[in-house]
Amino acid sequence: MAGKPAWATPTSVDPENACPIGPVVDIVFSRWTTPILWSLNEHGRQRFVELERRIATITPKVLTQRLRQLERDGLVVRTYYPEVPPRVEYEISELGRSLAPLFAHLAEWAAGNLGQVEQARRDYDTQPGR
């Protein structure tokens, strides 16, 4: 990154640079990833059907997609047992588990502030003239 002088303050930057947490949000908070990671962290090693049943509204196609993505990102470990019938188990990786405090932080914020968000919505929606 030695091309740009430090004094060259850009008037605009691409979203990645505009927000340092952009990339990590894409990785951790893309759709379905939080229920999956949460389930694996809370209930430990699970088979495909267990996850499918626990998340309930997810389709097998999407569950596969998200699990592959999480595996590729190193957040989930997939283990295949060549038995009959075949068995596959998913577990959260060490890297994935390192997200636990972050998730706890998020849950804590939710517990303390979600009510305010809901109240704000009610207030906003009852404003006359919208």
Added chain:
Amino acid sequence: MAGKPAWATPTSVDPENACPIGPVVDIVFSRWTTPILWSLNEHGRQRFVELERRIATITPKVLTQRLRQLERDGLVVRTYYPEVPPRVEYEISELGRSLAPLFAHLAEWAAGNLGQVEQARRDYDTQPGR
């Protein structure tokens, strides 16, 4: 397994959303919200064009949509000055600012672990037979 993980909330878990942080993720980490909140938190009060220029790749339509949503959720305060030409300023609310430690936590995780994610991706992609 070692009992209850740190991120498990005692509040009843919705069987639909097998994940207590589902709602808060929708509020805080839906598309474009993090760059907007980050910008408002980092650079203070800003007018519409300032945000537009800073985020650069966002269109005015979408910026409006997201700002309205954030306003409705009580994370952003919109102030309209009926001047000629009109002036509108956006600032992060107290509730929105309460997300700052969370964002910092996220940035910290990213700084420490994003490299591992990228390495995991490289490893995964260089596996033969995919």
Added chain:
DNA sequence: CGGTATCCCCTACGATACTG
């Protein structure tokens, strides 16, 4: 069991105007 393969729909988003 643990997935693919297809088809299809919906809507979030982008592009391009235009206005008070």
Added chain:
DNA sequence: CAGTATCGTAGGGGATACCG
């Protein structure tokens, strides 16, 4: 300046069926 209005599209899921 601070937005709307309108149109068009891509692709992320859902539903269903099928395979090793």
